[in-house]
Amino acid sequence: MNLRELEPGEVRGRVGDVILALEGVSLSFGGVKALTDVSFDVREHEIRAIIGPNGAGKSSLLNVINGVYRPQQGRVTFRGEVRAAMEPHHAAAMGIARTFQSLALFKGMTVLDNILAGRNLMMRSNVFLQALRVGPALREEIAHRRRVEEIIDFLEIQHVRKTVVGRLPYGLQKRVDLGRALAAEPRVLLLDEPMAGMNIEEKQDMSRFVLDVNDEFGTTVVLIEHDMGVVMDLSDRVVVLDYGRKIADGTPDEVRSSQAVIDAYLGVKH
Amino acid sequence: MSASARNLTIAFFALLAAAAVSPMDFGEARFPQWLEIVIGGLMSGVLYSLVALGLVLIFKASGVFNFAQGAMVLFAALTLVRLMEKMPFVVALAVVLAVMVALAWLVERLVLRPLVNQEGIVLFMATLGVAYFLNGLGQLVWGADVYTLDVGMPKEPKIILDKVFEGGILVSTEDLVAAVIAGLLVAALALFFQKTATGRALRAVADDHQAAQSIGIPLNRIWVIVWSVAGLVALVAGVVWGSKLGVQFSLQLIALKALPVVILGGFTSIPGAIVGGLLIGLGEKLSEVYLGPLFGGGIENWFAYVLALVFLLFRPEGLFGEKHIDRV
Amino acid sequence: MIYRETGQFKTTYASDQQLFPILQDRVFVIGFLLFAFVAMPFLASDYLFRAILTPFLILSLAALGLNILVGYCGQLSLGTGGFMAVGAYAAYNLAVRVPDLNLLVVFVLAGLCSTVAGALFGIPSLRIKGFYLAVTTLAAQFFLDWLFSRVGWFTNYSSSGSVAAPPLEMFGHPIQGPAEKYLFVLSIVSVFALLAKNLTRGAIGRSWMATRDMDVAAEVIGIRPLYAKLTAFAVSSFYVGIAGALWGFVYLGGWEPLAFDVNRSFELLFMVIIGGLGSILGSFLGAAFIVILPIALNRLPTALGMPLSTATVSEVELMTFGGLIVFFLIAEPRGLARLWAIGKEKLRLWPFPH
Numbered sequence: 001m002n003l004r005e006l007e008p009g010e011v012r013g014r015v016g017d018v019i020l021a022l023e024g025v026s027l028s029f030g031g032v033k034a035l036t037d038v039s040f041d042v043r044e045h046e047i048r049a050i051i052g053p054n055g056a057g058k059s060s061l062l063n064v065i066n067g068v069y070r071p072q073q074g075r076v077t078f079r080g081e082v083r084a085a086m087e088p089h090h091a092a093a094m095g096i097a098r099t100f101q102s103l104a105l106f107k108g109m110t111v112l113d114n115i116l117a118g119r120n121l122m123m124r125s126n127v128f129l130q131a132l133r134v135g136p137a138l139r140e141e142i143a144h145r146r147r148v149e150e151i152i153d154f155l156e157i158q159h160v161r162k163t164v165v166g167r168l169p170y171g172l173q174k175r176v177d178l179g180r181a182l183a184a185e186p187r188v189l190l191l192d193e194p195m196a197g198m199n200i201e202e203k204q205d206m207s208r209f210v211l212d213v214n215d216e217f218g219t220t221v222v223l224i225e226h227d228m229g230v231v232m233d234l235s236d237r238v239v240v241l242d243y244g245r246k247i248a249d250g251t252p253d254e255v256r257s258s259q260a261v262i263d264a265y266l267g268v269k270h
Numbered sequence: 271m272s273a274s275a276r277n278l279t280i281a282f283f284a285l286l287a288a289a290a291v292s293p294m295d296f297g298e299a300r301f302p303q304w305l306e307i308v309i310g311g312l313m314s315g316v317l318y319s320l321v322a323l324g325l326v327l328i329f330k331a332s333g334v335f336n337f338a339q340g341a342m343v344l345f346a347a348l349t350l351v352r353l354m355e356k357m358p359f360v361v362a363l364a365v366v367l368a369v370m371v372a373l374a375w376l377v378e379r380l381v382l383r384p385l386v387n388q389e390g391i392v393l394f395m396a397t398l399g400v401a402y403f404l405n406g407l408g409q410l411v412w413g414a415d416v417y418t419l420d421v422g423m424p425k426e427p428k429i430i431l432d433k434v435f436e437g438g439i440l441v442s443t444e445d446l447v448a449a450v451i452a453g454l455l456v457a458a459l460a461l462f463f464q465k466t467a468t469g470r471a472l473r474a475v476a477d478d479h480q481a482a483q484s485i486g487i488p489l490n491r492i493w494v495i496v497w498s499v500a501g502l503v504a505l506v507a508g509v510v511w512g513s514k515l516g517v518q519f520s521l522q523l524i525a526l527k528a529l530p531v532v533i534l535g536g537f538t539s540i541p542g543a544i545v546g547g548l549l550i551g552l553g554e555k556l557s558e559v560y561l562g563p564l565f566g567g568g569i570e571n572w573f574a575y576v577l578a579l580v581f582l583l584f585r586p587e588g589l590f591g592e593k594h595i596d597r598v
Numbered sequence: 599m600i601y602r603e604t605g606q607f608k609t610t611y612a613s614d615q616q617l618f619p620i621l622q623d624r625v626f627v628i629g630f631l632l633f634a635f636v637a638m639p640f641l642a643s644d645y646l647f648r649a650i651l652t653p654f655l656i657l658s659l660a661a662l663g664l665n666i667l668v669g670y671c672g673q674l675s676l677g678t679g680g681f682m683a684v685g686a687y688a689a690y691n692l693a694v695r696v697p698d699l700n701l702l703v704v705f706v707l708a709g710l711c712s713t714v715a716g717a718l719f720g721i722p723s724l725r726i727k728g729f730y731l732a733v734t735t736l737a738a739q740f741f742l743d744w745l746f747s748r749v750g751w752f753t754n755y756s757s758s759g760s761v762a763a764p765p766l767e768m769f770g771h772p773i774q775g776p777a778e779k780y781l782f783v784l785s786i787v788s789v790f791a792l793l794a795k796n797l798t799r800g801a802i803g804r805s806w807m808a809t810r811d812m813d814v815a816a817e818v819i820g821i822r823p824l825y826a827k828l829t830a831f832a833v834s835s836f837y838v839g840i841a842g843a844l845w846g847f848v849y850l851g852g853w854e855p856l857a858f859d860v861n862r863s864f865e866l867l868f869m870v871i872i873g874g875l876g877s878i879l880g881s882f883l884g885a886a887f888i889v890i891l892p893i894a895l896n897r898l899p900t901a902l903g904m905p906l907s908t909a910t911v912s913e914v915e916l917m918t919f920g921g922l923i924v925f926f927l928i929a930e931p932r933g934l935a936r937l938w939a940i941g942k943e944k945l946r947l948w949p950f951p952h
Binding site: 335380381384385388389390391392394395396398399400401402403404405406407409410414526529530532533537565566567568569571572575576578579582583586587588 | 668674722725726727728729730733734736737740741743744747748749860864867868871875909910913914915916917918919920921922923924927928931
């Protein structure tokens with residue numbers, strides 16, 4: 001299955017050039033500093049993990065990347081476009097998709113509709129054609145339905161495709177969240193704690209999905225994760241945050257043996 | 271008050287002052303008239319605040335937007351006026367108070383408790399149902415005529431500052447007394463909230479229902495108390511407005527005006543209800559006098575709402591409301 | 599036993615996505631439509647048409663419009679009466695000032711006027727949410743109330759403030775008589791209901807529901823809140839405007855500004871909530887409930903052998919109305935449509951309990 005077409009000039013190989021870069025990003029809410037002078041880059045096709053103790057600012061970092069939060073300082077460069085801040089739907093249009101720690105699914109809609117909503121960006125027919133549901137509008141619906149069904153097959157949630165999302169167990173909801181992000185055929189996928197609240201088998205399934213997405217479709221993955229085993233197994237490079245600052249940046253082995261990281265996790269005063 | 275809210279309010283009053291001065295010659299003859307209008311506007315603003323206060327109280331404590339507040343005002347005034355035909359004022363007042371408490375208990379038991387986890391819009395519609403019910407009940411039991419409410423409010427307008435301005439300024443003593451009553455009520459409520467244990471419990475509930483419950487605050491009783499206090503506020507508002515305008519159905523429509531007041535002030539702020547009421551009352555009066563002729567009159571029907579709308583565009587949570595941060 | 603899906607396999611996405619995928623549903627709906635269009639005109643009395651069916655249909659259309667805004671897109675609006683008024687007065691002015699215009703064209707243009715008004719008053723929804731938005735829609739309501747009663751042009755400078763709609767005729771054929779008016783309205787409402795269903799099933803419907811459920815997440819997946827909210831206001835106002843024009847022209851024949859006041863707005867909101875938010879069927883069920891209720895309440899005292907004075911009846915009506923609303927919200931907050939869905943679920947299993 002070809003979930004994402006290659007763009008002209010894009011080489012499908014392993015890790016490529018820098019596709020996303022943050023420089024000197026600082027973010028605060030009122031008096032609370034969520035991020036202080038964070039800089040790092042993400043290379044295309046790699047799996048980049050962001051780890052750190054609770055409250056380190058990891059989710060805020062993701063929110064800055066796709067434009068939900070505006071940083072007070074610093075800038076984000078994505079695919080060559082430099083911006084101080086992005087609007088979320090612009091980020092989506094540029095090819096960034098994400099999942100959420102607290103799911104943020106559309107609880108009143110079915111699984112199918114939730115994932116189809118992820119493809120709204122690509123739907124072009126206007127109001128009148130949609131109202132009549134003929135010709136191009138109908139063809140578009142069916143074409144996108146086909147793609148969404150492929151994603152549903154990939155995530156093995158066929159049996160619940162017409163269930164209202166609010167009624168699904170947590171693990172399946174997480175898959176729908178992932179499916180909705182995948183539906184946009186993104187260049188970069190931001191995953192916010194995709195394994196949270198899962199048991200061993202569910203984590204294995206989710207890890208497999210993440211690896212497949214990265215392997216087969218070349219999607220760059222940036223993921224926040226607490227499970228060290230998962231992080232060490234899956235990721236190419238790791239960024240470590242603590243109290244809103246970057247304290248380490250490198251391969252899993254480098255990071256694992258960094259004293260600063262060990263101190264941060266053990267809670268050594270600094 | 272936040273910086274932007276303060277700036278907005280200052281700008282508003284500056285604009286009013288400019289409007290007052292600009293079309294006029296600077297002769298003394300016009301200025302007193304402007305002052306009269308401003309004072310009149312502020313006073314009617316106080317009366318709006320009274321009704322808004324009830325709304326804010328209930329929203330703060332139970333998260334319910336009580337659309338029946340207006341109906342409560344009318345019901346309280348109606349009951350009082352009819353009871354006063356049979357018994358002295360003070361006794362009637364006590365009876366009405368008891369009735370409002372009973373009403374609060376009934377609403378909590380029959381409406382709030384069964385709907386406790388529903389969305390805001392469902393609760394709002396439920397209070398709409400309560401409003402219709404109260405209207406029907408009030409008319410059924412007490413009749414649908416217009417009643418004059420005489421609680422001894424002074425009717426003679428007073429002339430003040432006649433040494434400073436020629437002819438002095440006409441002030442409605444009734445409105446003045448109403449403003450004083452409202453002020454006393456607010457002060458009493460403030461004391462109640464800050465100094466008593468029940469007041470503290472009410473503030474806890476307003477902040478976080480579940481947390482309050484987990485420290486042993488009985489949510490249901492709190493709600494009965496809050497609705498009773500709102501009933502008391504409704505009664506005072508009913509007395510004041512009813513004495514001024516007569517007790518009739520249209521009293522309820524005035525209560526509808528409390529909505530833009532609450533919007534301006536923010537749903538959860540008592541000082542907001544006061545400031546909002548003053549701003550609305552003032553804005554309405556001034557707009558009717560100065561802008562009205564441009565539009566052919568009658569703009570006070572919608573001016574308050576449009577004013578609230580404009581304010582909201584700059585500050586969607588209201589002047590004193592809590593800013594909502596979307597956490598994803 | 600009867601309502602089973604066994605044996606009904608779908609082999610294409612198109613057939614899976616059709617409006618009534620279950621055969622029994624299709625049969626029922628077609629039968630129902632045939633009954634409504636063909637049998638009803640012969641079976642129903644004039645009173646039934648005039649007092650129940652025609653107002654029910656027109657109000658369903660308005661409720662549909664409001665449901666799109668409140669139920670599907672989650673934007674609370676209390677100004678629906680005002681937008682009905684826009685449609686009605688626009689239709690009136692078009693019909694009176696451009697006399698040769700085809701009636702359907704008049705209605706569509708009136709709907710478009712209402713669309714513009716709706717989109718305009720919908721702009722604040724980009725900044726303002728929830729109850730705050732509801733109160734600002736009241737600004738629209740009261741402003742439009744004032745506009746149509748103060749500015750004489752709208753009423754063609756009528757001295758009393760009320761207007762009379764010109765007689766209805768389509769392609770030279772006059773539409774008189776309750777049965778003809780009923781068929782006229784039924785046709786329009788059926789078409790619009792289908793269009794609404796298609797919209798809510800399509801991309802735009804998903805953008806509405808996504809905005810309703812979690813607008814931040816919707817924005818993150820690329821749904822522009824501006825587009826979603828304004829289209830909801832626009833489509834909703836279109837429906838409501840046409841309903842207003844129909845209400846004035848077909849049902850009332852003539853009206854004064856109070857016909858579309860804030861009570862009408864609340865009435866429509868009740869229909870939508872009692873019928874079911876986010877449901878096309880719910881809009882119809884809610885409208886039926888609200889139309890039939892006062893008539894039933896009116897008849898009940900005499901039926902029970904307790905004749906009461908008209909004043910008392912109306913007061914008791916108010917009380918019962920309020921009480922029923924509260925009762926209904928407690929019993930089934932998701933509305934009549936949910937009850938219908940539960941009924942269908944039970945029917946699928948019948949005669950087995952589970």
